[in-house]
Amino acid sequence: MQGEQTSPSAGPPSVSITVEDRKAVRANAPKARAEALNFWYGSNQALKGINLSIPEHQVTALIGPSGCGKSTFLRCFNRMHDLQPDTRYQGSIMLRPDDINLVGAGVDPIEVRMRIGMVFQKPNPFPKTVFENVAYGLRLRGVRNRTDLAERVEGALRAAAIWDEVKDRLSDSALALSGGQMQRLCIARALATQPEILLFDEPTSALDPIATAKIEELISELRQHVTILIVTHNMQQAARVSDFTAFMYLGELVEVGATSMIFTNPGKKATEDYITGRYG
Amino acid sequence: MAAVAQLTLEDLRAGLGWRKQLDKLFVIVGLLVMIACLAILAILFLDLVRDGASRFGWDFFTSFPSRKAERAGILSAAVGTTMIMFVTALVALPVGVAAAIYLEEYAPKNWFTGIIYGLLALGLFVYQFGLGQSVLSAGLTLALLILPIVIVATREALRSVPKAIREAAYGLGATRWEVTRDHVLPYSTGGILTGLILGLSRAIGETAPIITIGALSFIAFLPPSPVSGEFPFLNFEWLRSEFTAMPIQMFNWVSRPDQAFQANAAAAGAILLGMTLLMNALAIWIRYRFRKRINW
Numbered sequence: 001m002q003g004e005q006t007s008p009s010a011g012p013p014s015v016s017i018t019v020e021d022r023k024a025v026r027a028n029a030p031k032a033r034a035e036a037l038n039f040w041y042g043s044n045q046a047l048k049g050i051n052l053s054i055p056e057h058q059v060t061a062l063i064g065p066s067g068c069g070k071s072t073f074l075r076c077f078n079r080m081h082d083l084q085p086d087t088r089y090q091g092s093i094m095l096r097p098d099d100i101n102l103v104g105a106g107v108d109p110i111e112v113r114m115r116i117g118m119v120f121q122k123p124n125p126f127p128k129t130v131f132e133n134v135a136y137g138l139r140l141r142g143v144r145n146r147t148d149l150a151e152r153v154e155g156a157l158r159a160a161a162i163w164d165e166v167k168d169r170l171s172d173s174a175l176a177l178s179g180g181q182m183q184r185l186c187i188a189r190a191l192a193t194q195p196e197i198l199l200f201d202e203p204t205s206a207l208d209p210i211a212t213a214k215i216e217e218l219i220s221e222l223r224q225h226v227t228i229l230i231v232t233h234n235m236q237q238a239a240r241v242s243d244f245t246a247f248m249y250l251g252e253l254v255e256v257g258a259t260s261m262i263f264t265n266p267g268k269k270a271t272e273d274y275i276t277g278r279y280g
Numbered sequence: 281m282a283a284v285a286q287l288t289l290e291d292l293r294a295g296l297g298w299r300k301q302l303d304k305l306f307v308i309v310g311l312l313v314m315i316a317c318l319a320i321l322a323i324l325f326l327d328l329v330r331d332g333a334s335r336f337g338w339d340f341f342t343s344f345p346s347r348k349a350e351r352a353g354i355l356s357a358a359v360g361t362t363m364i365m366f367v368t369a370l371v372a373l374p375v376g377v378a379a380a381i382y383l384e385e386y387a388p389k390n391w392f393t394g395i396i397y398g399l400l401a402l403g404l405f406v407y408q409f410g411l412g413q414s415v416l417s418a419g420l421t422l423a424l425l426i427l428p429i430v431i432v433a434t435r436e437a438l439r440s441v442p443k444a445i446r447e448a449a450y451g452l453g454a455t456r457w458e459v460t461r462d463h464v465l466p467y468s469t470g471g472i473l474t475g476l477i478l479g480l481s482r483a484i485g486e487t488a489p490i491i492t493i494g495a496l497s498f499i500a501f502l503p504p505s506p507v508s509g510e511f512p513f514l515n516f517e518w519l520r521s522e523f524t525a526m527p528i529q530m531f532n533w534v535s536r537p538d539q540a541f542q543a544n545a546a547a548a549g550a551i552l553l554g555m556t557l558l559m560n561a562l563a564i565w566i567r568y569r570f571r572k573r574i575n576w
Contacts, residue, residue, distance in 0.1 A: 114453035124444035137452040
């Protein structure tokens with residue numbers, strides 16, 4: 001199965017996907033689990049009965065055509081939808097080990113966002129200094145001690161593989177960085193607060209190929225420290241960075257499995273059509 | 281497809297020539313309109329300066345009004361205007377910014393009635409509290425007058441902070457107030473100050489509201505000084521003082537039968553206009569500086 005290119009049906013030329021020679025990964029114990037998750041924007045149901053486990057310290061990719069609900073699903077994990085009026089959750093996303101329902105009515109969305117970090121589609125650093133960008137989340141959590149702050153900021157910048165590039169520019173404006181550096185700064189900003197899960201919402205769609213490669217490499221490394229859930233438009237990216245891939249279509253979870261399986265031997269026709277480029 | 285005639289390169293060039301002409305025409309029309317506006321302003325200003333030329337001098341600034349035109353000055357009016365503007369800014373800025381933040385970040389959909397009642401209440405507050413003919417009541421009245429300007433400008437400034445920045449802050453676990461305090465407000469300071477200054481430069485020339493609350497046009501004394509030599513060093517008596525203001529003084533001089541006072545009115549007018557232009561220039565400079573620092 002591994003490394004094998006499958007083109008199970010004649011038709012449009014399949015997107016060339018190289019799945020690296022990875023042993024069929026075994027799933028770790030789940031860090032979070034969505035159970036019968038429904039979500040509505042007003043009267044429009046955007047997510048329909050999603051069941052999905054997010055294994056700890058592994059990368060799970062969400063793929064699917066535009067409008068399939070993958071970003072909507074991702075944003076349930078840190079309750080971003082609560083910022084919009086007229087949105088409604090049903091079902092649960094249980095976070096282990098304390099078994100808190102992230103989308104539960106009694107759970108404070110701010111507390112959820114303190115535990116689950118997010119990196120957005122476009123790099124969105126604050127128009128403050130590089131240091132202040134990374135320190136902000138810590139300040140919100142009441143870290144005041146200067147040396148403590150400095151240490152943690154450096155740690156986060158190192159973890160995001162950007163320390164060497166910005167160590168002499170910590171008090172420069174973050175807006176002076178390049179697009180790829182800004183995005184790694186945003187990753188550092190999220191990492192500084194030691195989130196339990198890190199959400200990536202198409203983190204490289206605004207970046208050039210070289211910056212993209214750096215971010216992908218970083219995501220692959222980060223999985224040792226944090227559980228990662230990533231939405232991507234780019235199937236090669238899902239194949240390169242993720243351990244597990246979930247395919248969504250029209251608000252439903254069609255199929256989930258080890259990435260090597262999904263890309264070489266999908267179980268459902270819809271998945272196969274999507275990854276071979278019939279629609280997208 | 282065959283039915284549609286192919287456009288030749290000549291056709292394209294002919295069309296392009298015409299469109300470029302139109303482009304140039306627009307530039308010329310725009311330039312003419314702008315020059316006309318500036319020219320009218322300059323003519324009015326120079327006219328005032330010429331009429332009032334005989335009165336410009338140190339004495340004009342340091343003299344109280346007088347029955348004799350050549351001895352009359354704008355000291356009490358200038359001090360009155362400065363104090364009123366100070367009160368106006370001090371009230372309009374926090375109230376306007378708070379109202380705008382509420383409307384933009386917190387308000388439910390029926391905010392409109394809320395703001396109307398709010399303004400009404402503030403108006404009643406000013407008139408019912410019996411503040412009388414004081415600097416305080418003039419400042420509050422003018423603050424009320426420019427509040428809409430400050431609120432609209434502030435809302436515009438708050439709205440220009442990208443959603444992505446707010447999401448970044450919320451995503452780190454910030455509360456709504458923390459997002460506003462740490463991000464939205466600091467990033468929109470330029471727009472807010474610009475709105476305040478434009479509002480103030482509108483208020484500085486207002487006559488009618490100040491007359492309504494009873495500004496006196498002949499005041500030969502200064503309000504008590506806000507700063508004093510002894511503890512507690514601050515003195516709020518000036519707020520209760522009677523006052524006059526630049527536009528009132530002008531109005532008074534213009535309506536005198538003695539022609540000599542017309543020169544005084546013109547000189548005061550030129551100074552008032554100059555102050556307004558300066559404030560506008562300051563607004564432009566602030567906006568430019570903040571734009572340069574933060575470009576999304």
